[in-house]
Amino acid sequence: MSVRTQLDRIVHLLESRQPLPELRPDKVWNAALDEEITALDSLPGASSTAMIALKAGLHLCNDSLDRSHSYSQEIEDDAAGCYWHGLMHRMEGDYSNSKYWFYQAGSHPAMHSIGPKAAEWISRGIDGIAAAHQDRMIELLREMQHQHVWNSGLLTDAIELQESGRAAESTRGVLQYLQRHELIELLAYSRTAANG
Template sequence: MALRQLDRIMEVLESRQQLPELLPAGVWNSALDEEIAALDSLPGAASKAMIALKAGLHLCNDSLDKSHSYSQEIEDDATGCYWHGLMHRMEGDYSNAKYWFYNAGAHPALGTIGRNAAQWLSRMEISAKAEGRMADMLQEMGRQQAWNPALLTDAVALQESGRAGEDTREILQHLQQLELAGLLAYSRDAAASGNR
């Protein structure tokens, strides 16, 4: 893997100033999409780990269609299923997202994502920003030992339905960003080690 090329892509994604939208309307950086696509020419680009990494990089760039194409290539892989589910959540197809999360099973990244989310949520005043079902879901996310992507999907669906206050949107965006970053780190490590 050309680490310099991948490091540059990661740096650009990490430099993003605003949190990605829950339902992005378009690609964040089209030039970056081209750089990610250029990873196809690297040795080992056809491995499941590299395909999953490319699905993740495109999704972190809000390039849902390209991410979808890659995740569809590895539907028999837990990481591919997880990226597939995230893509469907970000397009607003919540039941399809939950189907793919179910297929991903107990993914190894769920523990790390869950701990990071719980730690971040422990610093939040949830009761001051959320009420009712949304507050319950956020509190449950804060107690999880392992991340439950379907629970965040339900919270995003509630937010997008208009039945939750706008104060919770940024919380959900931050949780989704933590989830994307956790799965991207897992995918990068898997691609670098060549294990799958």
């Protein structure tokens, strides 16, 4: 099986995961897949930095926080590496560290595709959520709804609020969708970068 075919299969499995991944996973989703990601050969022509970022993303989409962290730490001078690093810290619950790494990533190109799609999705469901809840969570969702460029820090604030128990449980699914969307969009960017 070619590396591209193997990668296609891995990405398909990760993108079609059901149910949605937890905001703060406590174990690897698929241990066999995690080993397969680690053993994945480099794509022909891919830079080592691009492959490391891709593996950091694949592991994170598989809820393998420790392995993702190891890869992202290897490329802390790369915007994608910083972005993956920030996402990993958010998923482990280290929110201030997460925001530090988002700041280091800067205005990453993936943020330009994440923002509009997330805003559209929020727009379709915000009224039902807002009718039931008038709180800080709705303020954060409305702010995300009006972004043109994605701000990962806002979602981090919303997830921290959710995980602290200060938000209605009915918003958890919305946040899970948004986090998954962010992961999948950054994975797509990393995959394109690794394809050269």
